[in-house]
Amino acid sequence: xxxxxxxxxxxxxxxxxxxxxxxxxxxxxxxxxxxxxxxxxxxxxxxxxxxxxxxxxxxxxxxxxxxxxxxxxxxxxxxxxxxxxxxxxxxxxxxxxxxxxxxxxxxxxxxxxxxxxxxxxxxxxxxxxxxxxxxxxxxxxxxxxxxxxxxxxxxxxxxxxxxxxxxxxxxxxxxxxxxxxxxxxxxxxxxxxxxxxxxxxxxxxxxxxxxxxxxxxxxxxxxxxxxxxxxxxxxxxxxxxxxxxxxxxxxxxxxxxxxxxxxxxxxxxxxxxxxxxxxxxxxxxxxxxxxxxxxxxxxxxxxxxxxxxxxxxxxxxxxxxxxxxxxxxxxxxxxxxxxxxxxxxxxxx
Amino acid sequence: xxxxxxxxxxxxxxxxxxxxxxxxxxxxxxxxxxxxxxxxxxxxxxxxxxxxxxxxxxxxxxxxxxxxxxxxxxxxxxxxxxxxxxxxxxxxxxxxxxxxxxxxxxxxxxxxxxxxxxxxxxxxxxxxxxxxxxxxxxxxxxxxxxxxxxxxxxxxxxxxxxxxxxxxxxxxxxxxxxxxxxxxxxxxxxxxxxxxxxxxxxxxxxxxxxxxxxxxxxxxxxxxxxxxxxxxxxxxxxxxxxxxxxxxxxxxxxxxxxxxxxxxxxxxxxxxxxxxxxxxxxxxxxxxxxxxxxxxxxxxxxxxxxxxxxxxxxxxxxxxxxxxxxxxxxxxxxxxxxxxxxxxxxxxxxxxxxxxxxxxxxxxxxxxxxxxxxxxxxxxxxxxxxxxxxxxxxxxxxxxxxxxxxxxxxxxxxxxxxxxxxxxxxxxxxxxxxxxxxxxxxxxxxxxxxxxxxxxxxxxxxxxxxxxxxxxxxxxxxxxxxxxxxxxxxxxxxxxxxxxxxxxxxxxxxxxx
Numbered sequence: 001x002x003x004x005x006x007x008x009x010x011x012x013x014x015x016x017x018x019x020x021x022x023x024x025x026x027x028x029x030x031x032x033x034x035x036x037x038x039x040x041x042x043x044x045x046x047x048x049x050x051x052x053x054x055x056x057x058x059x060x061x062x063x064x065x066x067x068x069x070x071x072x073x074x075x076x077x078x079x080x081x082x083x084x085x086x087x088x089x090x091x092x093x094x095x096x097x098x099x100x101x102x103x104x105x106x107x108x109x110x111x112x113x114x115x116x117x118x119x120x121x122x123x124x125x126x127x128x129x130x131x132x133x134x135x136x137x138x139x140x141x142x143x144x145x146x147x148x149x150x151x152x153x154x155x156x157x158x159x160x161x162x163x164x165x166x167x168x169x170x171x172x173x174x175x176x177x178x179x180x181x182x183x184x185x186x187x188x189x190x191x192x193x194x195x196x197x198x199x200x201x202x203x204x205x206x207x208x209x210x211x212x213x214x215x216x217x218x219x220x221x222x223x224x225x226x227x228x229x230x231x232x233x234x235x236x237x238x239x240x241x242x243x244x245x246x247x248x249x250x251x252x253x254x255x256x257x258x259x260x261x262x263x264x265x266x267x268x269x270x271x272x273x274x275x276x277x278x279x280x281x282x283x284x285x286x287x288x289x290x291x292x293x294x295x296x297x298x299x300x301x302x303x304x305x306x307x308x309x310x311x312x313x314x315x316x317x318x319x320x321x322x323x324x325x326x327x328x329x330x331x332x333x334x335x336x337x338x339x340x341x342x343x344x345x346x347x348x349x
Numbered sequence: 350x351x352x353x354x355x356x357x358x359x360x361x362x363x364x365x366x367x368x369x370x371x372x373x374x375x376x377x378x379x380x381x382x383x384x385x386x387x388x389x390x391x392x393x394x395x396x397x398x399x400x401x402x403x404x405x406x407x408x409x410x411x412x413x414x415x416x417x418x419x420x421x422x423x424x425x426x427x428x429x430x431x432x433x434x435x436x437x438x439x440x441x442x443x444x445x446x447x448x449x450x451x452x453x454x455x456x457x458x459x460x461x462x463x464x465x466x467x468x469x470x471x472x473x474x475x476x477x478x479x480x481x482x483x484x485x486x487x488x489x490x491x492x493x494x495x496x497x498x499x500x501x502x503x504x505x506x507x508x509x510x511x512x513x514x515x516x517x518x519x520x521x522x523x524x525x526x527x528x529x530x531x532x533x534x535x536x537x538x539x540x541x542x543x544x545x546x547x548x549x550x551x552x553x554x555x556x557x558x559x560x561x562x563x564x565x566x567x568x569x570x571x572x573x574x575x576x577x578x579x580x581x582x583x584x585x586x587x588x589x590x591x592x593x594x595x596x597x598x599x600x601x602x603x604x605x606x607x608x609x610x611x612x613x614x615x616x617x618x619x620x621x622x623x624x625x626x627x628x629x630x631x632x633x634x635x636x637x638x639x640x641x642x643x644x645x646x647x648x649x650x651x652x653x654x655x656x657x658x659x660x661x662x663x664x665x666x667x668x669x670x671x672x673x674x675x676x677x678x679x680x681x682x683x684x685x686x687x688x689x690x691x692x693x694x695x696x697x698x699x700x701x702x703x704x705x706x707x708x709x710x711x712x713x714x715x716x717x718x719x720x721x722x723x724x725x726x727x728x729x730x731x732x733x734x735x736x737x738x739x740x741x742x743x744x745x746x747x748x749x750x751x752x753x754x755x756x757x758x759x760x761x762x763x764x765x766x767x768x769x770x771x772x773x774x775x776x777x778x779x780x781x782x783x784x785x786x787x788x789x790x791x792x793x794x795x796x797x798x799x800x801x802x803x804x805x806x807x808x809x810x811x812x813x814x815x816x817x818x819x820x821x822x823x824x825x826x827x828x829x830x831x832x833x834x835x836x837x838x839x840x841x842x843x844x845x846x847x848x849x850x851x852x853x854x855x856x857x858x859x860x861x862x
Contacts, residue, residue, distance in 0.1 A: 237678030
């Protein structure tokens with residue numbers, strides 16, 4: 001068997017690839033489900049019901065999808081420019097840190113002013129976190145996979161230090177958590193008596209905005225050219241370094257915003273388990289979406305649905321909810337294979 | 350007269366890459382002691398055929414017989430065992446190992462405690478002596494010249510007892526003198542009973558070295574001829590499928606200088622500078638050709654005039670105006686049209702649309718953007734114009750650029766740069782890898798621009814191209830440039846000597862001129 005490049009990839013193949021990948025992942029994980037002794041179809045049925053079977057399930061899935069859309073966009077934006085940002089998790093916590101510091105009563109502003117201020121500050125904190133590795137990459141060729149990945153641990157330790165010290169909530173009964181943000185810094189709810197908040201609208205708006213920037217502006221034009229062929233972009237006279245740094249700020253900013261929105265829309269305060277790996281799942285989201293800013297929304301809702309649905313399923317059956325992690329990981333692997341097959345065809349001999 | 354024994358027989362070889370038929374039922378026979386030239390344009394299927402023979406690819410149909418035995422497909426190991434050796438266009442040597450190690454690597458079992466170096470060395474020296482392939486067995490390959498490396502590659506094949514040698518465009522990197530010495534080696538090899546296949550798209554090599562010539566066009570074998578019984582015109586027609594006439598530059602009076610380099614040095618940081626105190630003047634209505642073996646500073650010179658790198662000392666002036674460290678965008682604004690050496694890697698963004706590539710150098714123009722928003726309609730309309738004016742064969746402005754053929758990509762770059770009436774054209778290997786039709790198109794456009802008043806700096810490894818187009822020729826060697834020698838006052842032999850670094854002959858040329 002060998003691979004030969006395809007001259008042309010039909011649009012249908014590009015659209016079908018994620019669907020086929022997810023189907024393959026579900027089929028593979030069916031083996032694991034069957035191993036636990038649970039009936040496979042019923043398990044998947046419960047998973048679907050838990051993800052989208054009721055108003056509550058749906059709002060839970062969308063709540064979970066909100067930060068994933070943002071971290072997914074962060075990964076998509078960076079990966080398109082071949083900036084391998086693995087540090088969205090750390091950038092998210094930096095954004096969250098900015099949110100609890102500025103929104104925790106330090107600024108006495110009305111909600112219409114405080115919320116944008118906190119969001120911008122959180123995005124700036126996330127962007128600044130990625131700017132360092134990006135500068136090192138551009139100036140000295142330091143591998144950003146290593147630096148961004150390791151920065152995650154540094155940021156988590158910093159947050160841990162602050163939660164045990166300077167930012168520790170005096171009313172928190174000794175738990176390592178920050179003081180809650182003030183009411184003016186809380187994002188309004190989207191649906192009453194659910195956890196779904198207006199952060200979702202921010203995420204959706206940014207997805208559409210990024211798509212417009214990508215296709216309609218000279219900014220996006222430069223980004224795409226630099227991402228696809230930096231040497232040709234430099235030859236044509238494009239500011240490659242500036243584009244890289246700009247991309248880093250944008251990507252880190254989106255991840256930072258995810259942190260702000262989790263704090264201000266959902267949790268209210270900062271703890272060390274604010275994110276169950278949203279930064280890393282964002283990479284899966286971006287890959288499933290083939291790095292398309294609008295596709296990210298669909299992929300984020302799908303991944304969120306798997307996690308929320310698996311929780312519901314595990315309550316009703318003897319299948320642990322870790323199956324969600326396996327499913328998501330399998331989807332990513334299958335997507336990589338599907339992506340390969342859209343670019344190459346398999347030939348015998 | 351009995352014909353010598355057959356060493357290789359290819360029957361009905363067909364290879365498809367998707368809808369493209371790279372080889373269309375090709376049958377060839379190679380006899381002992383014969384040099385077969387495989388002639389054809391780029392993309393005619395020469396390299397594919399040889400890669401099938403050597404086992405890199407598997408043919409969809411057809412079979413190969415070596416020395417009467419069927420050759421198992423898809424296995425370079427089997428090809429080697431059958432006595433087939435291949436010298437690739439891009440050498441496959443380890444720079445940090447010695448000549449002997451490079452030759453012997455892979456021929457000894459790994460588990461033997463110590464290798465018999467003395468025997469290996471003796472065998473190597475014996476081969477070298479027999480075939481006139483002079484090498485120093487203990488020299489690191491990194492220190493060797495390109496010609497010497499090629500000798501090592503050939504020795505590598507002979508060391509494995511090759512009886513059939515395949516050479517893929519062996520002269521692309523050689524000076525005329527080195528080529529002559531290679532052909533001499535080939536004759537010694539065939540006198541010893543070896544058979545040689547060499548791939549080429551250069552006519553004069555075919556006549557210099559081969560006994561038989563097989564012409565490929567569009568994946569099909571269109572003719573096989575005894576070399577002695579054919580001529581250039583016939584082969585050219587077979588290769589292209591129609592008659593071509595060479596470019597005829599009309600003599601023009603050069604105008605004022607458009608590019609002046611004085612004492613420009615670049616890359617002096619590590620050992621020998623890439624450009625070493627270079628002086629050069631290109632005038633309007635003049636084509637100055639830079640001849641030289643690759644790697645003698647041509648790339649640095651092209652990057653300098655492209656605006657990618659800047660002089661460390663010395664000055665560069667455009668139209669009499671000194672420019673300090675102007676980047677690519679500034680060079681374009683000042684009227685420099687730049688045709689890059691590698692159109693895939695540096696010229697175009699393959700994943701983007703044709704129209705997006707066409708505006709890549711001037712997307713900041715008011716014609717193409719307002720307040721940062723791309724005027725897609727205007728850009729597409731402009732692209733349609735350029736596509737028509739430069740005869741780019743593509744489905745339309747929205748086509749993805751990587752689907753275009755090499756010739757059409759080059760037309761796209763010409764359209765992007767020449768459509769704006771440049772003062773200076775930097776043409777770096779402008780026809781490398783193009784078929785004959787596209788080559789004559791590019792040459793025509795360059796001559797047209799010259800007649801319109803542009804100065805052209807033509808950097809090419811193809812001496813024939815420089816001789817066909819240039820008004821003045823300078824030779825690059827080790828980062829230095831000879832003075833510009835008027836075309837017609839310098840012979841190919843002299844150019845070859847200059848390319849090999851024998852600059853002591855310069856005074857006699859300059860005096861005669």
